Amino acid sequence: MIFKEMIAWRRTVLLFALMLFVTLAQAEYADVVLNRRAETEGMRPVVFPHWFHRLRFTCNVCHPDIFKMRAGSNDVTMAEIIDGKFCGKCHNGEIAWSPEHCHRCHSGLPGLRSGFKNSQNPGGPGTINSPGSAFGRRE
Amino acid sequence: MVLIRVFRMIGVAICIHFLCVRFGLADDLSAEQPVTLETFASKQDFVPTWMRLAEDKVHDPSGPAINELQYPGEILSRLPKDTLGNQVRWVTAMQSGAIKPRRSRLLPEDEIPVLDMDVLLNLRGSAHIVRFPHLAHTQWLSCNNCHEDIFKTKIGESKIGMINILSGEKCGLCHGAVSFPLIGCGRCHSVSRYTQLPYRAPGASGVGAVQ
Structure with a gap:
């Protein structure tokens, strides 16, 4: 029993130590990678x-x-963006540049997992923190 | 199982404490008068650096548009500096007029109401009392970002705790993800228990207290 507790405790310490050093070496704070579909459909994340x-809005x-x-x-999805939903609310060629500039968004390293980089993921049901979530999984 | 959970929480607390010590924030919690945001930044001999997009291990350096994307340091270095997060004090940057982010997608003149009311939380804990400034938050957000989904409007109705926050609920939905991270303990836990209550922040028009 005590042994198990020790393992849990140690794992937590390791996790936090890792978080500290791993996250410091990554992207700008609060960058989000979206790779639920991109890579399976042949684009960069x-x-x-x-x-x-934030600077602008x-x-x-x-x-x-x-x-x-x-x-x-x-x-x-890309279809919804082109239909003027999600990113397409602004990225429509009127408020911001249109979605035909594929590589400005699809600019990530292949193999990246979805989620916040260099900051923590907001948790809760339906997110990558919850077990069994589809987020980040390639379907 | 319960014991393991308790041990884990203690582990988390110890780790956070270590993080605080590493970033020089622990003294905020033990000092009689907490370090304010203003003294905090001036206290630190800190030169922020931002990573080039091609080297940040998130962007693909061989991507066709890598040179079209803006380097964060190009603009963030001109804003009030910070030691955490984007290394920019976003609220100060906006209040000083260094940046003027639009409040609405379509109508630049659209007015979103700003509320100048402080709420004191954690009145019974042992850490410094939390002062939640509505002003800084409503300049960035509108009411429906938080109410009634994340926080109830009625004082005392929302159960807020550090375990909640650390797991990405309540304040932790933004703080730690986008706004300043949770190792900035003294930025929320900013009112000493030795302060005479009701505490009134300079310029605040109202104050509410939560037990």
Whole structure:
């Protein structure tokens, strides 16, 4: 029993130590990788930079009406973007550049998992933190 | 099983404490008067650096558009500096007019209401009292970002705890993910218990207290 507790404790310490050092060496804080579909459909994963958008818009412009504020709870497809949903609300050639510039978003390293990079994933049901979630899984 | 969970929580707490010590934030919690945001940044001899997109292990350096994307340091280095997160003090940057983010997608003149009211939380704990400033939050967000989904409007109705927050609920939905990370303990736990209550932040028009 005590042995098990020790293992759990040690694992937590290791996890946090890893988090500290691994995350420091990665992307800009709050960059989000979207790779639920991209790579299986032959494109690089999408990297969404929060910092870039924060400079230009306040949070309420996108949250929670266009994107729900939980990693993995927005099922974004290219067809919907072209139809003017999700990213396409702005990236339509009028407010921001249009989705024909594929590689500006699809700019991630192949093999990246979906989720926040260099910051923690907002947890809860339906996100990558919950077991059995489809987020990040390639289907 | 319960014991294991308790041990794990203690482990998490110890780790967070170590993180705080590493970033020089632990003194915020033990000092009689907490370090304010203003003194915090000036105290630190810190030069922020930002990673080039081609080297950040997230962007593909061989991607066709890698040179079209903006380097974060190009603009973030001109904003008020910070030691955490994007290494930018976003609220200060906005309040000082260094950045003017649009409040609405379509109508630049659209007014979203701003509320200037502080709420004090954690009045019974042992760490410093949390001062939640509505002003800084409503400048970035609208009411429906938090109410009634994440937090109830009625004072005392929302059960907020560090375990919640660390697992990405309540405050942790944004803090730690997008806004300043959770190792900045003293930024929320900012009002000393020795302060005479009701505490009024400078410029705040109202104050609420939660037990």
